Amino acid sequence: MKKSKFKLMIILLSILVLTGVYFIANGMSFYPTFLHRFWEENSDKPYEEFLEEIREEYRKMSVDELLAEMDAVYETGGKSGEDVVIVAPIFAEKAGEITDEKLLTSCEAGNTV
Secondary structure: OHHHHHHHHHHHHHHHHHHHHHHHHOOOOOOOOHHHHHHHHOOOOOHHHHHHHHHHHHHHOOHHHHHHHHHHHHHOOHHHOHHHHHHHHHHHHOHHHOOHHHHHHHHHOOOOO
16 A cells, blocks of 8 residues: 555656656746746845836737737736736837737637737
């Protein structure tokens, strides 16, 4: 009995390690959005400084990247509105670049705008 538990534990640990290696090898992150990855890397900064830096990073994104990020933020906990509010001012700044076609394409791809 003890031997089978040990084997099961080794198998589960191997799966966990292989999953981590797969994510790292493919450039993926355990944090699903740029916002969450950026927060993890900069969590030691004061919140106001973090907000300004994340918004600067969002300003560098293309409209398509920003639409995809907004969808990811919404789907991973931004439904409360708090995370989405961080991205919203950048949408206002880029309003002239966001065409109906891009919004429709984003919606058809499953993005919720």
